[in-house]
Amino acid sequence: MITAPPAGVGPAWQSWLGTVAVVLGVLLAAAHGTEWMKQRVIARATPVGAVFPAAECPEDELVEEGLSRAECEQLVSNVRNYVVSAPAWFSGFQSVLAATGTVLAVVSIGIGAALVDRRRWAPGAAVVVFAALAAVDAAGFVAALNTGPILRDVYLWDALVWFFLHFMLAIGAAAGMTAVGAETWTEGR
Secondary structure, eight states: OOOOOOTTOSOHHHHHHHHHHHHHHHHHHHHHHHHHHHHHHHHHHSOGGGOOOOOOOOHHHHHHHTOOHHHHHHHHHHHHHHHHHSOTTHHHHHHHHHHHHHHHHHHHHHHHHHHHTTOTTHHHHHHHHHHHHHHHHHHHHHHHHTSOHHHHHHHHHHHHHHHHHHHHHHHHHHHHHHHHHHHHHHHTO
């Protein structure tokens, strides 16, 4: 008869994978949350027709922020370039990806904690969540490919790096589950 080990008892790889999942989950939740907020702010603050007024750089704010006038004008130019290079569908699509990524990142933190605690259900859940995060990253990569050079510069490499991290985490969890299943099967004979 094949029996699974009780909670809290299991292979060490689960704890290592869980620790990595928690750390990356916190970083990813912050990254996706920031992107979500950025898309919402830019979408609401963009003037009709994407015609921006000249940069307003009050001297007292420049001193307070430690910026020069040229830096202030560059910041406004960066936003203008971002808005002008974004296709009409990009902001909404990016918002959905960022919201989905934020939720999945928070879930991955919980699953990472369950992996550290060596819960029996955690490796299977980890495969699903990491694969879902890889799918979000792949969708972000494809979306960035279909934009202009400015947005490709901003989004492509980040999406690619996160995709490979999540893909490898999913494969690691699946391989660990397979190894544990094989050990359990041979021990149960």
